Amino acid sequence: MDRFVYKIGDSLYVNLTNRCSNSCDFCVRNYDVDHKHGYEGYDLWLHSEPSAAQVCEQASAELDAHPEIDEVVFCGFGEPTYRMAEICAVADFAHARGLRTRINTNGQGSEINDRDISADIVDHIDTVGVSLNATDPDKYDAICHSVYGKRGFEIMLDFARACVARGGNVVFSVVDIIGDGEIAKAKAIADSIGAKLRVRKMIDGQDR
Template identity: 30%
Template structure:
C-alpha cells in the first residue's frame, strides 16, 4: 500500500481505497449477514492488501476528504467489509455529492436493505446510484443460509434479496447479481439462470477478490 492509493481517517483506518482505477468506500463494518467465507469472520479485515478494520464510523466530511478528486476514478464504489446500506442516509448523501461532481456510483450490497428497513428503499436510489452489484451467492435458500448465515431477525433473507434486485431494476440502470465460483454447493449456472429470469445481469466472482 502507498500513500497515493489508501486514504485514511486516522493513522490506522482506511475509509477510501483504490483498486482497478476505482475508489472504494469503507463506510461501515456492520452487516446483516455473517458470511462464513468473509475475511472478518476468519480473523482478518485485510482485503487485497488493505486493512479495512474500522474503529469508528466515518462521517460525510471524512469520506469526502478521503476521496479527494473524484475525476481520478472510473467509479466510486461503496464496498467495505460491511454492508453499505446499513448507513443508507450517509450513502445517499455521499452519492448525491459525488454525482454532482460527475462521478459514476456503484453500490456492492447484500441486497437486504428492504428487509432491514421494513420498506422498499429502491426508489431512493433513483438518480444517485448507477449500478448495483448484489451478492446472490446461492441458487436456493438452503445453500444461501449455509454460506451467508443471516443474523437472527432476518428470516426470508434469500427471497428478500431476490425481490430487492427485481425492484431495483426500475430505479438503477445496471443491476447485477453475483455468486462466488467454487463455493461448496453453489451452482453458478443455476444462479445465472435465476438472474436471467429476474431480468438482471449476472457475474461469477472469485473469493476474496473485490470487483
C-alpha cells in the same frame, strides 16, 4: 484516523460500516479476526462510522492525487446499506465530480432499514451489485447465515426485483466455486428478474 476510502485499480472504494446482517463463510472478515491484516493492504476495520463529510474529505484527497479514478464503489468491510443517508450524500458528491457509482450489497437493505430503499439506491447508484451467492433459501442460509434466516434469500431477491422495476442496472454475483450446475441456475434466476450475472473468481476467500 480510520480509513474510509481506499483505491483499487481506477476505483475508489468507500468503507462506511463494519456492520452486516450476514456472516458469510467466505467473508474477508473471517480471515482478519484480529483486524491487523486488512484487505488489499488496507486496514479497513472502523473504530467509528464516518459522516458523509468525513468520507468526502478523504475522497477529495484521493481523487486529487489519482485523477485516473473514474468510479466510486460502496463496499468496505460491512454492508453499506446500514448507512443510506451517507450513501446518497457521497454518491451525489461522486456524480458532481463526474464519477460513476456502484454498490456491492447483500441485498437485505430494505429489511435493515425497515423501508423500501430501492428508489434511493436506483436514484443514486449507477450499478447495483447484489451478492446472490446461492440459488435457493437453504443453500443461501448455509453459506451466508443471515440474521433473517432463510428469509434472507427472498429479501435479497425482492430488493433486486424492486431495483430492476425502477430501471436499475442490477448485477448479481456468484463465486465460481459453486460449480457449473449452480452457475446455470443462478443465470436462470438473473434472467427471470431482468438482472445480469457476474461469476467471480474465488480469490483469498473474498466475494466483494
